[in-house]
Amino acid sequence: MTDHPPMALVLSRVSTRFVDEEKQDPSVLHEVSFSIPHGSFVSLVGPSGSGKSTLLRVILGLMPIRSGEIIRNVQRPAMVFQNYALFPWLTTLENVAFGLRMEGVGRKERERVAREKLDEVGLVHLERHYPAALSGGQRQRVGLARALAISPDLLIMDEPFSNLDTITAEALKTDLLKIWRSYGMTVLMVNHLIPDAIELSDTIILMNAHPGRVEKIIAVDLPRPRDIRSPHFFSRVDALTEDIRALT
Amino acid sequence: MIGSISHPKTRSLHYAHSIRNRLAWLLMTLVIIGAVLFVETGYFTDVDWPILTDAVLQTTYRLIVAYGIALALGVGIGLLVGWSPLMDFLFPFFDVLQNLPSFALFPLFVYFFGFTDKMIVLFAVTSIVWPILFAVLTTIRSVHKDLNDAAIIFGATGFRRITHYLAPLSFPAVLSGSIVGIAIGWEAVIGAEIIISSEGFGAFIKGADASGLSPSAVAGALGILVIVFIVNRLVWAPLLSESSRRYAE
Numbered sequence: 001m002t003d004h005p006p007m008a009l010v011l012s013r014v015s016t017r018f019v020d021e022e023k024q025d026p027s028v029l030h031e032v033s034f035s036i037p038h039g040s041f042v043s044l045v046g047p048s049g050s051g052k053s054t055l056l057r058v059i060l061g062l063m064p065i066r067s068g069e070i071i072r073n074v075q076r077p078a079m080v081f082q083n084y085a086l087f088p089w090l091t092t093l094e095n096v097a098f099g100l101r102m103e104g105v106g107r108k109e110r111e112r113v114a115r116e117k118l119d120e121v122g123l124v125h126l127e128r129h130y131p132a133a134l135s136g137g138q139r140q141r142v143g144l145a146r147a148l149a150i151s152p153d154l155l156i157m158d159e160p161f162s163n164l165d166t167i168t169a170e171a172l173k174t175d176l177l178k179i180w181r182s183y184g185m186t187v188l189m190v191n192h193l194i195p196d197a198i199e200l201s202d203t204i205i206l207m208n209a210h211p212g213r214v215e216k217i218i219a220v221d222l223p224r225p226r227d228i229r230s231p232h233f234f235s236r237v238d239a240l241t242e243d244i245r246a247l248t
Numbered sequence: 249m250i251g252s253i254s255h256p257k258t259r260s261l262h263y264a265h266s267i268r269n270r271l272a273w274l275l276m277t278l279v280i281i282g283a284v285l286f287v288e289t290g291y292f293t294d295v296d297w298p299i300l301t302d303a304v305l306q307t308t309y310r311l312i313v314a315y316g317i318a319l320a321l322g323v324g325i326g327l328l329v330g331w332s333p334l335m336d337f338l339f340p341f342f343d344v345l346q347n348l349p350s351f352a353l354f355p356l357f358v359y360f361f362g363f364t365d366k367m368i369v370l371f372a373v374t375s376i377v378w379p380i381l382f383a384v385l386t387t388i389r390s391v392h393k394d395l396n397d398a399a400i401i402f403g404a405t406g407f408r409r410i411t412h413y414l415a416p417l418s419f420p421a422v423l424s425g426s427i428v429g430i431a432i433g434w435e436a437v438i439g440a441e442i443i444i445s446s447e448g449f450g451a452f453i454k455g456a457d458a459s460g461l462s463p464s465a466v467a468g469a470l471g472i473l474v475i476v477f478i479v480n481r482l483v484w485a486p487l488l489s490e491s492s493r494r495y496a497e
Contacts, residue, residue: 081397
């Protein structure tokens with residue numbers, strides 16, 4: 001066992017509710033198994049109804065499982081949401097400091113950390129603003145800073161770029177890769193853009209729907225930083241596109 | 249502050265708010281002009297001002313006490329139920345209870361508390377509490393699942409879930425529930441006063457002249473309008489403005 005890399009997450013035959021024959025419940029997972037090594041970047045890809053968001057919530061313990069086993073070798077999971085999910089009554093700075101405040105960290109220290117994280121995502125000048133006054137891209141950066149502030153060892157992201165325009169998403173993606181490299185945390189991201197998944201991930205977990213299950217686990221062994229215009233890159237994108245077409 | 253106002257969404261909210269502001273002032277100006285005309289034409293000469301003022305203040309005082317109790321009860325129960333796993337189970341019960349017409353229970357209040365000040369206040373509490381309680385419960389029930397998850401993931405669990413998540417989340421609901429509740433509260437207090445002829449504005453207009461508009465009743469109604477307006481300008485308008493600035497999506 002010692003020659004295996006230590007795993008951050010191990011899921012063995014995890015199922016949520018049984019599948020009702022008549023109603024195809026999209027939140028159902030059927031015997032999902034995979035493991036994620038510490039420090040790796042993993043993307044979940046699959047059609048709607050394949051239970052990607054459910055899987056994230058099951059991993060975080062927000063939803064119960066019916067059978068199977070989840071081993072979590074992580075202490076401090078954090079999450080970034082598709083709809084940002086910032087607390088509207090708190091300023092940018094207070095949002096970022098929220099996790100530390102709940103841990104009982106004093107005001108001075110938590111605000112110092114929060115400013116540091118806001119600086120990392122380039123928003124330190126907006127610390128007194130409320131979320132309602134921020135653009136989508138800015139809100140998602142605050143969401144990322146809020147997650148980073150608790151020094152997570154597992155960062156879970158549910159389609160973090162899907163509500164953003166292309167230019168904003170590209171910039172955030174670049175920053176995210178930089179942050180991932182410097183923090184060394186494990187990242188598990190739901191991603192619906194194939195080129196993004198190939199560019200970012202070490203491993204892609206391809207899921208299928210009705211019931212939600214793992215179809216294929218794909219290792220992306222392209223060297224980093226990745227050249228998204230190289231023939232190797234395009235052939236990976238083509239292969240994954242074919243895999244997704246084959247699902248239906 | 250300037251940055252937030254410059255955002256288009258916030259700006260439109262402020263615009264809507266400033267229109268409401270102007271309408272409120274317009275209405276108040278009309279009331280004042282009406283009052284001045286009444287005084288000028290001698291319509292109010294027979295009004296017994298000290299007694300009327302006493303009556304209006306008495307009614308206002310009862311309403312304030314009742315609102316304070318209802319606010320504590322509504323917010324307290326709303327947050328506790330919203331926090332507990334019993335929310336989905338209890339909600340239908342509250343839904344039925346809120347639909348009971350308060351005045352149908354009036355004899356019950358008289359039976360237990362007699363023709364007293366306490367009875368009027370407690371009776372008003374049962375009217376005011378529902379809009380507040382329901383606004384809080386509905387807000388907590390309908391919140392986006394992600395915000396709930398974010399609160400849990402970032403550590404707002406146990407009792408901190410109330411203090412750092414549910415309470416601030418419910419602030420706009422408490423505000424709108426209070427405004428509706430107080431409107432109903434005026435009716436409850438004045439209605440109860442009319443029925444049992446205790447002191448207060450309700451008893452005053454009943455005693456003044458039962459057959460239509462007496463100058464005293466008109467003066468009293470104008471007085472209550474002025475109180476409502478002042479409370480609206482000094483309390484609710486600033487809070488609404490602050491709430492719409494922060495909680496806009």
